[in-house]
Amino acid sequence: MTNLITSSSLRAENVSVWFGERQVLKDVNLVFPANQVTALIGPSGCGKSTFLRTLNRMHELIPGAGLAGAVYLDEQDIYSEAMDAVSVRIKVGMVFQKPNPFPTMSIKENILSGLKLSGRKIKDADQLVETSLRRASIWNEVKDRLSDQAISLSGGQQQRLCIARSLAMDPEVLLMDEPCSALDPGSTRRIEETISELAESMSIVIVTHNMQQAQRVSDQTAFFLAEEGMPGGVVEFGSTEQVFNGPIDQRTNDYVNGHFG
Amino acid sequence: MAKALANQPWRKANVARRLQIFVASLIPLPLVVLITITAHLNPILSFAGLFLPLQLIAASVVGYLAYGRRGVGDAVLVVLTFFFSAFVLILLLSVLSSVVIQGSRAISWQFISQNNVYVSPTTSLDYGGVGHAVVGTLLVVLLTTIAAVPLGLAMAIYLTQSQSKTRNLVRTFTQALSGLPSVVSGLFILSIIEATHIGRSGFTGALALFPLMLPTVARVAEEALKLVPVDLRYAALALGAPNYRAFFQVILPAAKSGLLTALLLGLARVVGETAPLILTMNPSSSTSLNPFNGGMTTLPTYIYNYLASSYETSQARAWGAALVLLILVGFLFGLARVLGKNKSIKSKASK
Numbered sequence: 175m176t177n178l179i180t181s182s183s184l185r186a187e188n189v190s191v192w193f194g195e196r197q198v199l200k201d202v203n204l205v206f207p208a209n210q211v212t213a214l215i216g217p218s219g220c221g222k223s224t225f226l227r228t229l230n231r232m233h234e235l236i237p238g239a240g241l242a243g244a245v246y247l248d249e250q251d252i253y254s255e256a257m258d259a260v261s262v263r264i265k266v267g268m269v270f271q272k273p274n275p276f277p278t279m280s281i282k283e284n285i286l287s288g289l290k291l292s293g294r295k296i297k298d299a300d301q302l303v304e305t306s307l308r309r310a311s312i313w314n315e316v317k318d319r320l321s322d323q324a325i326s327l328s329g330g331q332q333q334r335l336c337i338a339r340s341l342a343m344d345p346e347v348l349l350m351d352e353p354c355s356a357l358d359p360g361s362t363r364r365i366e367e368t369i370s371e372l373a374e375s376m377s378i379v380i381v382t383h384n385m386q387q388a389q390r391v392s393d394q395t396a397f398f399l400a401e402e403g404m405p406g407g408v409v410e411f412g413s414t415e416q417v418f419n420g421p422i423d424q425r426t427n428d429y430v431n432g433h434f435g
Numbered sequence: 436m437a438k439a440l441a442n443q444p445w446r447k448a449n450v451a452r453r454l455q456i457f458v459a460s461l462i463p464l465p466l467v468v469l470i471t472i473t474a475h476l477n478p479i480l481s482f483a484g485l486f487l488p489l490q491l492i493a494a495s496v497v498g499y500l501a502y503g504r505r506g507v508g509d510a511v512l513v514v515l516t517f518f519f520s521a522f523v524l525i526l527l528l529s530v531l532s533s534v535v536i537q538g539s540r541a542i543s544w545q546f547i548s549q550n551n552v553y554v555s556p557t558t559s560l561d562y563g564g565v566g567h568a569v570v571g572t573l574l575v576v577l578l579t580t581i582a583a584v585p586l587g588l589a590m591a592i593y594l595t596q597s598q599s600k601t602r603n604l605v606r607t608f609t610q611a612l613s614g615l616p617s618v619v620s621g622l623f624i625l626s627i628i629e630a631t632h633i634g635r636s637g638f639t640g641a642l643a644l645f646p647l648m649l650p651t652v653a654r655v656a657e658e659a660l661k662l663v664p665v666d667l668r669y670a671a672l673a674l675g676a677p678n679y680r681a682f683f684q685v686i687l688p689a690a691k692s693g694l695l696t697a698l699l700l701g702l703a704r705v706v707g708e709t710a711p712l713i714l715t716m717n718p719s720s721s722t723s724l725n726p727f728n729g730g731m732t733t734l735p736t737y738i739y740n741y742l743a744s745s746y747e748t749s750q751a752r753a754w755g756a757a758l759v760l761l762i763l764v765g766f767l768f769g770l771a772r773v774l775g776k777n778k779s780i781k782s783k784a785s786k
Contacts, residue, residue, distance in 0.1 A: 232673055237598050264675035274666040278688035291676035291684055336670070343674060 183208040183377050184347050189243035191224055197405040198224055211378045213388035216398030221406030222381050226349050230266035231259040264292050267340035271352040273332035275324035282320040288343040310338035311368050330361025350380040366391050389418055397426045456510045459497035463489035490514050538758025541751040551720035556746040565756045567722040568737040574726045576706055578641035579648050587652030595660040613650035620646045621711025635717045637726030643711035652701040659693025695775040709735040734760040
């Protein structure tokens with residue numbers, strides 16, 4: 175496990191989260207090295223999606239959310255005074271469970287929307303659109319219809335468009351919250367291939383309920399669990415190989431082998 | 436038939452049952468008409484009290500014979516649906532047609548463009564018109580809209596986008612305000628006029644319309660903004676958008692057609708208002724372009740003044756003005772729809 179911690183690009187230290195009075199996460203310590211794919215697995219309600227959102231401060235949109243601990247992006251605490259949520263989210267992109275392209279914009283406008291929304295200048299728009307769509311492996315399908323409405327695409331295409339939209343921002347980290355749970359096996363496979371390619375240039379954190387998917391795409395895996403009436407936390411964290419084939423904790427063993435959850 | 440099936444592989448919906456019941460429901464019609472004429476009954480009363488029950492019985496019998504007990508329920512619902520749809524349609528058409536028929540006697544280009552100066556109750560319809568009232572209506576409604584739409588939109592944004600604790604209070608007051616009788620709004624502004632000695636003008640009229648338009652715009656706009664999925668807002672924020680950019684570039688365009696509806700319903704709420712304007716504006720016969728000083732007439736107050744007259748030409752002018760108001764509203768609505776046409780509608784339809 176020690177050999178994984180090399181050039182960490184994202185590191186969570188003692189992250190605890192409360193929604194109002196209720197604590198949902200307790201003392202999460204995880205390291206996401208550069209160019210590695212990390213899978214977060216665990217039963218529903220264990221706090222893994224909430225944890226994912228703390229990595230780009232999206233959890234703050236929920237009223238009453240509070241956080242203790244720190245998240246370091248290149249040794250800079252994203253919750254420090256010097257950082258604001260907007261600049262964090264520019265560096266840490268996010269893909270949601272349900273494809274959410276902007277319905278009033280064309281495919282091209284969707285790709286460029288991130289730059290416009292964050293108030294940055296667009297240099298060579300056409301080149302950026304093509305590069306982003308290619309990286310999300312959807313360029314060949316949409317290159318002749320870039321000015322069509324984004325919602326005219328199929329669900330799987332919409333999700334890859336959303337990935338391309340995040341990539342256009344050139345993020346350092348990409349967070350994915352069950353990106354394939356609403357998609358068919360074909361689209362899922364294409365997105366998994368995309369994830370492997372993207373890992374060459376960024377670190378990726380993916381929440382998934384699909385054990386096979388976690389094994390296929392990730393280098394390391396964290397197993398989250400919330401005991402009855404207790405806040406969620408990490409039970410086991412290590413290389414994917416180890417978590418699935420030789421888990422140390424009995425609960426991890428039960429979960430990855432389908433005995434509960 | 437076989438050929439048609441080859442061209443159209445889908446199966447037609449079965450309309451035979453509804454058609455049977457519909458035809459059956461029309462069987463008592465000649466009988467009812469005969470009774471109404473011979474007994475000199477009130478036609479509306481005889482249709483509601485005689486035709487509807489007979490219709491229900493006839494259709495139920497046919498439904499029962501054809502399909503058993505389930506046919507009765509089906510027949511009752513079909514008859515009620517047709518009867519009340521027809522009832523509402525006839526009401527609407529009769530209002531429209533009486534305005535068009537009565538109004539077309541007075542209407543001409545000169546009636547729309549000329550004003551009311553030197554027009555007495557007996558002046559022939561060839562002279563004078565409602566041009567001044569058209570201008571007055573447009574100016575007063577424009578003034579009201581300029582104030583009420585931005586503020587109503589701001590209220591809707593506050594109610595949907597913020598997490599402030601006073602939202603429910605604001606929402607309750609908005610709902611209370613939407614129940615405000617228009618004459619009370621007029622009386623309120625009238626008391627301000629009396630207390631401050633500001634002169635009556637188009638502006639004071641617009642002030643009286645403002646509390647009527649504001650809650651309509653705010654509430655409809657709130658519903659429109661609520662319909663925008665929260666996913667879109669999250670998507671925008673996750674891309675590093677500040678709240679205001681997420682709102683203006685993503686949420687606002689997505690809610691565009693609903694917000695346009697808010698504007699139109701707001702316009703519809705005030706464009707025909709009479710009572711508050713009678714209280715807060717001095718009528719004028721000449722065309723006035725200054726809403727801040729002097730008298731000004733709007734179409735509804737013009738109609739009110741002329742309809743009360745016993746002279747036939749005056750009444751014809753009132754009907755003409757009603758038709759002009761109808762056309763004006765139709766024109767404003769059409770204009771708003773064209774200007775606000777959502778380009779995504781096309782691709783949605785073609786999908």
